[in-house]
Amino acid sequence: MKLWKLLALLSIPTALALTSGCAVISENECQAGLWYERGIEDGARGRSQATVYQIAQKCHEYGVRTDTAAWMRGHEEGVEQYCTPENGFVVGRRGRDYEGVCTGPTADLFLANYERGLAVYQAEQQYAALANRYEKAEREVYRLERAMDDAESKEELRALRSEWRGLLREMRYLEAEMMRFGGFGAFNPLLFY
Template identity: 75%
Template sequence: MKPWKLLTLISIPAVLVFANGCAVISEDECQAGLWYERGIEDGARGRSQATVYEIAQKCHEYGVRVDTSDWMRGHEEGVEQYCTPENGFIQGRNGRDYEGVCTGPTADLFMSHYQQGLVVYQAEQQYLALENRYEKVEREYYSVSAQLDEDVSKKEARALRRHLRSLRREMRGLEHQMMRFGGFGAFNPGLFY
């Protein structure tokens, strides 16, 4: 089995799992200063070097000067943690944006695994959309069936039966489409590696 397939079985440092959110910093964090450590954290989250300018701008509002050289040294170390093939797959699999922080030979490996993870993520999103549509059609099917049990005219009953047949066809079509993703009610990510 390929190493990146094992990612679902192993855990990685929590710092690599967090989403790549924006670089918001609090006044307390600005006052604390820990710029090298903050750089490591931001790099390990895959944030670009532009992050330090956002931090500096925010800290300036609090009257604090950022040591950008310390942050940059830490960021470089954090990026090394981020730019692994395994993490590339995780980032793609979770549908996270990539800010282009990897360079050199690691960039190609990271990107190839990121793309593989992204394919799985996108397939899962398609599957979930099909599943949601199926559930909506199924609810409508039961609602229309219940209307047939009520006292309705022959004309209304014919229209309701036609509508039920249409809903059944759509449900079968949705079931067929979901089978491409591993089965009805069971998305199989392994089909997309």
């Protein structure tokens, strides 16, 4: 089975679980009825066909009948807008979930670019975590330097220096790790395309 088909099958229950607790549609939107337009919008956002069942359930609570067929026609059109290779990269680069809506010849290209974009997003998140750790270590180094100036005994000074040296080693390690992502102080996404 192709990877994109497997992802599509696995993503439907996940999408249902993630969206089951939130309002998919307001009462006013149900009353307006613009089902075809709503389908285009949901498809263009990469929402799965399971969305229409959530919409129907919510609108039923408001006493409004959903035109599922019109929504599905619109959704199909919206999915065509969504499933471009360029959009695959953008969706992945933003770290968004893919609900497996793409089929046909564009699905493989969309998924390949989605995975490339997602790799860049994940690398950027890793870099940000390293930079955050570095900043915390740097603040702690400054705190220890002030504490060493105020140390009241040789033992206290020795313990503070030991901790200070450990933090300097950690900072050097973090600097080296950040270099893998384009340099110290600068994430370079081009390394991950």
